[in-house]
Amino acid sequence: MGEKVFMQGNMALAEAAIRAGCKYYFGYPITPASEIMEYYAAKMPEENGVFVQAETEVSASNMIAGVAAAGKRAMMATSGPGISLGAEAISYMCAAQLPAVLVNVMRPGPGDGDIVACQGDYFQAVKGAGHGDYNTIVLAPYSAQEMVDFAFKAFELAEKYRNPVMILSDGGLAKMMESVELPDRIAPDTQFPWALTGAKNRDANVITTCAKSPKQWEEYNLVLQEKFIKIKDAEQKWESYKTEDADVVVVAFGISARIAFSAVKMARDNNMKVGMIRPITLWPFPEKAFKGLDDKYFFVTELNSGQMVEDVKLSVKDKEKVSFYGRLGGMTPTPKELYEKLIELYKEHKLNANI
Amino acid sequence: MKVVYKRPELLTDAHFSYCGGCGHGIINKLLAEIIEEEKLAEKAILVWPIGCSVYADQNFKVDSICALHGRAPSVGTGLKRALPENTVIVYQGDGDMVSEGMAEIMHAAIRGEKFSVIFVNNAIFGMTGGQMAPTTLLEQKTTTSPYGRRAETSGYPVNMAELISNVRGCYFSERVYVNNPKNIMNAKKAIKKCIQYQMEGKGLSFVEVVSQCPTGWGVNPLDSLKMVETEMSKVYPLGVFKDMGVNDN
Numbered sequence: 001m002g003e004k005v006f007m008q009g010n011m012a013l014a015e016a017a018i019r020a021g022c023k024y025y026f027g028y029p030i031t032p033a034s035e036i037m038e039y040y041a042a043k044m045p046e047e048n049g050v051f052v053q054a055e056t057e058v059s060a061s062n063m064i065a066g067v068a069a070a071g072k073r074a075m076m077a078t079s080g081p082g083i084s085l086g087a088e089a090i091s092y093m094c095a096a097q098l099p100a101v102l103v104n105v106m107r108p109g110p111g112d113g114d115i116v117a118c119q120g121d122y123f124q125a126v127k128g129a130g131h132g133d134y135n136t137i138v139l140a141p142y143s144a145q146e147m148v149d150f151a152f153k154a155f156e157l158a159e160k161y162r163n164p165v166m167i168l169s170d171g172g173l174a175k176m177m178e179s180v181e182l183p184d185r186i187a188p189d190t191q192f193p194w195a196l197t198g199a200k201n202r203d204a205n206v207i208t209t210c211a212k213s214p215k216q217w218e219e220y221n222l223v224l225q226e227k228f229i230k231i232k233d234a235e236q237k238w239e240s241y242k243t244e245d246a247d248v249v250v251v252a253f254g255i256s257a258r259i260a261f262s263a264v265k266m267a268r269d270n271n272m273k274v275g276m277i278r279p280i281t282l283w284p285f286p287e288k289a290f291k292g293l294d295d296k297y298f299f300v301t302e303l304n305s306g307q308m309v310e311d312v313k314l315s316v317k318d319k320e321k322v323s324f325y326g327r328l329g330g331m332t333p334t335p336k337e338l339y340e341k342l343i344e345l346y347k348e349h350k351l352n353a354n355i
Numbered sequence: 356m357k358v359v360y361k362r363p364e365l366l367t368d369a370h371f372s373y374c375g376g377c378g379h380g381i382i383n384k385l386l387a388e389i390i391e392e393e394k395l396a397e398k399a400i401l402v403w404p405i406g407c408s409v410y411a412d413q414n415f416k417v418d419s420i421c422a423l424h425g426r427a428p429s430v431g432t433g434l435k436r437a438l439p440e441n442t443v444i445v446y447q448g449d450g451d452m453v454s455e456g457m458a459e460i461m462h463a464a465i466r467g468e469k470f471s472v473i474f475v476n477n478a479i480f481g482m483t484g485g486q487m488a489p490t491t492l493l494e495q496k497t498t499t500s501p502y503g504r505r506a507e508t509s510g511y512p513v514n515m516a517e518l519i520s521n522v523r524g525c526y527f528s529e530r531v532y533v534n535n536p537k538n539i540m541n542a543k544k545a546i547k548k549c550i551q552y553q554m555e556g557k558g559l560s561f562v563e564v565v566s567q568c569p570t571g572w573g574v575n576p577l578d579s580l581k582m583v584e585t586e587m588s589k590v591y592p593l594g595v596f597k598d599m600g601v602n603d604n
Binding site (some may be wrong): 024050062092140 | 395397398399400402403405409410412413415416417418419421422425426429430431432433434435436437440459464465466476508558
């Protein structure tokens with residue numbers, strides 16, 4: 001049975017990844033992600049695992065590609081600037097169909113920015129930071145428990161689809177301490193027929209992302225696209241709260257969802273029919289969550305300038321019914337602040353005569 | 356009739372994708388022979404670069420991966436750390452290693468990664484059409500140094516074999532040529548030693564192979580062989596710059 005402990009988000013994720021059988025960690029120090037690498041640095045000797053502090057995130061992410069090519073579970077955790085550097089390897093791993101897990105503990109950008117909570121890397125994660133036609137599966141935890149659960153889930157998805165998976169955390173979730181239940185250790189079966197292990201009793205395996213011709217490369221791209229369509233269909237995850245009777249549905253992910261949920265409850269306490277959708281997979285975006293909600297207004301809140309709004313608008317029938325409120329640069333709204341924005345929305349559209 | 360020379364068994368039937376007169380084909384063949392002779396066909400994993408040898412994975416009956424530009428040492432690090440019993444051979448050109456991937460190769464040596472590196476230096480970006488590399492000789496004309504490389508604006512050629520030998524994690528570093536039979540035989544010895552050191556669990560072993568590039572240099576293949584002696588050797592001399600195996604004994 002699992003073990004109940006009180007843990008910081010970053011450390012919970014690291015411990016869970018180890019329990020999920022990830023014994024290869026490569027990284028470069030960056031706030032607010034460093035505890036993950038420090039945890040691995042401390043644990044790998046006793047686990048008989050591998051920890052390498054790489055010279056750059058460029059190198060660390062390519063080391064992960066090397067371990068993944070050997071069919072083993074590898075992870076790198078960083079923040080947005082590190083993902084920018086690792087972007088070429090994400091594109092590469094998608095093209096080479098290599099399973100690996102990357103963690104982005106988001107901090108405010110652009111540029112050097114700051115080191116607190118922010119969600120400004122939504123586009124970077126969801127639309128693809130690197131070059132070419134590809135998608136990264138993106139999981140957005142909103143608690144230390146989900147850091148744990150998604151560490152397991154991320155490797156499962158990565159290997160199921162042979163594609164990198166990103167866990168999109170942030171400086172707030174990373175530093176919060178919460179009670180979590182840690183699952184038992186697993187020893188994943190990573191005997192993959194495609195892995196590079198030496199050509200013993202089989203033909204040589206080759207992993208390459210170099211096109212032999214435009215025709216061959218289009219065919220290969222179509223294979224990748226078929227996979228992405230399959231993922232879109234099968235892997236959308238979200239949480240809905242009281243959406244059926246709602247006038248307004250709040251849409252928020254990660255730490256924003258924590259704040260937004262308090263605002264939703266304040267609204268319900270004041271006779272406002274407000275529901276909520278919390279996207280858990282950001283790619284694939286859970287457009288299925290919006291089915292049957294054509295008559296609702298949508299209020300999106302994020303710690304950015306409104307990046308997820310675009311995906312919400314693509315998921316609803318009437319994009320005029322989608323509004324947005326966000327804070328930038330590492331500032332976070334209070335639940336009351338969001339509640340007041342909901343009241344404004346109610347008044348604007350005359351949703352309740354008493355408000 | 357007695358067979359005195361044949362194509363290595365480990366090479367596939369696919370044609371090499373190199374230009375006529377290029378040294379890569381010779382170096383690839385030597386590599387195949389060595390893997391065969393050392394009985395490493397079932398253990399070897401080749402890490403190919405971006406550059407002229409980008410398609411070499413199709414020439415070998417050995418597990419292969421083609422890395423991103425400059426990142427072969429990082430992919431090699433991941434592979435060797437994951438599979439310490441396997442023999443990981445990283446193969447890079449000068450544009451790939453010395454320009455795009457200088458950090459990756461130097462830090463692989465700094466960490467003392469236990470894999471073998473074959474570095475092919477032809478003083479030019481071959482595959483992209485003959486641009487200047489960090490290894491390009493002074494006064495050498497390329498498509499991006501059309502008036503000849505000038506130290507004032509582009510600095511000086513980089514001596515990788517010497518440079519990396521100064522890193523403590525580097526166990527072995529030698530420079531060889533493949534422009535005549537004698538030099539080719541010496542190159543084979545060096546590459547074999549480089550791989551044997553890995554099998555003994557030593558640190559990073561490095562062989563720089565100065566290779567002729569008649570297409571990139573704009574000369575005929577025979578003249579390119581001579582230019583290795585008349586031009587390249589002035590900047591890139593033959594030599595063993597580090598051999599801790601000798602020091603150990």
